[in-house]
Amino acid sequence: MRFEKLAYVIISTILVIIFILFSYIFSPIKFYNNNSDTTKKIYFVDNISAAHQKVINRFNEKYKGQIQVEAINLSFDKFSTNERKELLARYLRSKNDRIDIFSIDQIWVPRFAKWGVPLDKFFKDDEKNELLSFAMETCRYEDTLVSVPHYIDIALMFYRDDILRNFADYNVVKKEIDNSITWENFILLSKRFNGKNPFYIFQADDFEGLLCSFTELMFNQDNHIITEDSVYLETKEGRKSLQTLVDLVNKYSVSPREVLQFRENTSYTYFAKNDGIFLRGWPAFLSSNNQVFHDKPELLKNLKRAPLPHFKGSAPGSVYGGWNLMISKFSTKIPEVIKFAQFLISEEAQKIMFEEGGYLPVNIKIYNDSAYVHAHPELNFYYKLMKRGIHRPFLKRYTNVSDILSYYINLAIRKEITVDEALSIATEKIKSDEIFIK
Numbered sequence: 197m198r199f200e201k202l203a204y205v206i207i208s209t210i211l212v213i214i215f216i217l218f219s220y221i222f223s224p225i226k227f228y229n230n231n232s233d234t235t236k237k238i239y240f241v242d243n244i245s246a247a248h249q250k251v252i253n254r255f256n257e258k259y260k261g262q263i264q265v266e267a268i269n270l271s272f273d274k275f276s277t278n279e280r281k282e283l284l285a286r287y288l289r290s291k292n293d294r295i296d297i298f299s300i301d302q303i304w305v306p307r308f309a310k311w312g313v314p315l316d317k318f319f320k321d322d323e324k325n326e327l328l329s330f331a332m333e334t335c336r337y338e339d340t341l342v343s344v345p346h347y348i349d350i351a352l353m354f355y356r357d358d359i360l361r362n363f364a365d366y367n368v369v370k371k372e373i374d375n376s377i378t379w380e381n382f383i384l385l386s387k388r389f390n391g392k393n394p395f396y397i398f399q400a401d402d403f404e405g406l407l408c409s410f411t412e413l414m415f416n417q418d419n420h421i422i423t424e425d426s427v428y429l430e431t432k433e434g435r436k437s438l439q440t441l442v443d444l445v446n447k448y449s450v451s452p453r454e455v456l457q458f459r460e461n462t463s464y465t466y467f468a469k470n471d472g473i474f475l476r477g478w479p480a481f482l483s484s485n486n487q488v489f490h491d492k493p494e495l496l497k498n499l500k501r502a503p504l505p506h507f508k509g510s511a512p513g514s515v516y517g518g519w520n521l522m523i524s525k526f527s528t529k530i531p532e533v534i535k536f537a538q539f540l541i542s543e544e545a546q547k548i549m550f551e552e553g554g555y556l557p558v559n560i561k562i563y564n565d566s567a568y569v570h571a572h573p574e575l576n577f578y579y580k581l582m583k584r585g586i587h588r589p590f591l592k593r594y595t596n597v598s599d600i601l602s603y604y605i606n607l608a609i610r611k612e613i614t615v616d617e618a619l620s621i622a623t624e625k626i627k628s629d630e631i632f633i634k
Contacts, residue, residue: 236532237264241284242299242346242519244269246485247553251545255536263532268295277301277404281595284308288524296527297537299346299519302334306592309337313523316341318534327541330582331558334590335520342522344541347555349517350581351408351504354475354482358498359393376503376512379440386450389473396444397467398476400455402606402634406441407598408515408588409476410605413437415586416510422589422597427626429601429619436507438608438615445609456610468492476504478517479578483554501577503584516585518556593629600625600632 242248244267252265270280281304287295288311300308319341324332331345355373363369372381386395399405414421419433428434444450454466460477467475468488475481481488482499489496506512521540523533539545546557547568556578562568569575591597600622608618625632 233261235261235264236529237266238296238529238533238536239266239268239294240297240536241268241270241295243272245553247549247555250552251540251548254545254548255539259535263535265536278595288526291526293524293526293528295524296529296533297521297523300343300522302345302516302518302520303588303590303594305334305343305520306337306590306594308522309340309342311522311525312342313525313527313530314340314342315344315523319344323538326560328558328560328582330516330585331518333587334518343520344537345558346519346521346540347549348558348582349478349556350578350585351412351476351478351514351517352581353502353504354477354499355502356471356473356498357500359471359473363388373502377505378508379505380508382505383448383450386448391449394452394467394470394472396451396474397458397463397472398451398455399458399460399463400441400445400606400609401457401459402602403459404598404602405459406602406605409441410437410601411515411586411588412504412513413440415513416507418510420589421601422591422626424591427623429623434619435615438605438618441605442609442611442615446611456606464488468495479556480554485553501574503581511584513584513586514581516582516587596632597626599634603634
């Protein structure tokens with residue numbers, strides 16, 4: 197255990213050094229820049245996509261000579277979600293004012309709240325009421341608004357409509373899928389394909405995405421995974437949830453064993469290259485910027501969206517994802533940062549993010565704009581899905597819980613330990629409250 201703690205400190209220190217280097221390399225303004233003009237420069241940390249940069253450029257045009265936003269790009273291509281979290285946490289502990297505003301996974305809010313500016317006084321009630329309630333639920337900690345949503349995500353299933361059309365009862369099958377097919381019927385449907393195509397691709401590597409699937413199965417049975425004072429894994433609902441994931445791969449061959457190495461991008465590539473039929477994913481999969489469609493453009497027109505399957509007799513549900521904006525309490529430019537945050541959640545910026553990058557808007561005016569929704573009908577589908585969304589546990593220690601669960605769930609699917617062993621060991625590790633290092 198002593199070695200594990202030492203390793204954790206060493207890894208964290210290395211991540212902080214990397215973050216500082218990225219601050220210099222990926223922000224075009226040098227750290228010490230004595231400009232004589234009155235332009236206030238603020239620094240924004242996020243995964244800076246082309247859509248993000250377009251929004252930043254638009255803001256900089258509007259406030260030219262007053263405020264200039266400089267981006268520090270922590271790209272998903274270079275950093276995992278957990279690495280981004282550790283980089284930010286370690287840097288904020290230093291109380292440096294280099295960062296003004298940063299993006300966090302919505303489940304990090306409890307952990308990062310102590311470094312954020314309380315925002316209630318900066319956002320009027322009518323501004324807050326213009327944001328999706330599903331997203332705003334993740335922005336408060338201990339009754340204080342500590343973040344605002346940037347964009348929201350919701351898990352769903354994609355399917356190859358052209359392949360399903362080969363069935364004589366296509367219309368019946370399609371209707372069932374489009375209304376959330378039961379897991380029981382989904383498994384039966386897989387037998388009609390005789391293994392010609394990978395049937396269901398999901399992400400079963402040892403990471404947060406695997407826990408999302410487990411969370412949905414638990415929710416189907418109206419059961420929590422964990423609360424502040426209790427763990428609910430060694431229950432009939434916990435066993436059924438994990439056994440389902442194990443059986444999809446090992447008993448029914450609904451999913452190939454390759455899923456055990458898949459995270460989002462690798463699963464998308466496999467699905468496309470091997471003509472998979474069903475895929476668990478996120479809305480951004482259908483972004484025109486996705487390399488999958490550059491290599492196989494005909495695939496895009498054949499893909500349809502559907503809710504994820506659910507257990508018979510239960511309510512369907514999908515896990516929420518998304519990223520929130522938090523303002524560092526160490527920033528010396530709070531008024532300027534607030535203006536930028538307000539712009540990021542405006543209709544103008546939200547439409548750019550959606551149209552250019554496929555990021556789902558959090559501004560409710562967009563969903564109420566009938567002309568805009570008519571031009572983008574997929575927004576209706578996502579909005580309905582969000583009404584049945586599921587939040588992951590909102591805990592300070594959530595990352596450690598996620599690391600433990602994803603590790604042992606993955607081992608169970610690999611058949612290296614039993615379902616009961618996985619749930620028992622995970623429960624013990626979570627209750628110990630010790631840092632889990634894989």
